[in-house]
Amino acid sequence: MTDWDIRMQTGLRIKELRAAADLSQDDLAYAIDMSRSYLAEVETGKRNISLQNLERIARGLGITLDEFFDSGYFRRGADA
Template structure:
């Protein structure tokens, strides 16, 4: 669930809906929604695609965020 939570958190920061973000990264909306809800497994290739769309390094989707860090602080790894 860490990956799903991080994807949702970073996607919401962009201000885009699931549908708009999925369109931008050329991924089916229902598949992307399933990833974000933790209902689907996500491949490394798709983690890279999602991270590129979020303009972050892929590893940031794989690590648990420190609750005391602000979103800006967690993005220092760009």
């Protein structure tokens, strides 16, 4: 797996969870005090997100980092 792959999978996972929570990028970014443009770049794999920011996003989605990673999503791949 390349750095790009893990960034893309992470971004797609965030987007999936955000959509399931019925939140727009603006709504989530505002709730966690993060710029919408940064969040958009994370979701598209253009940013290498820090663990601190990933935790902020997870909390904003109402989940823990354990739940973010324990879904099986990263084991099966983003397009499975």
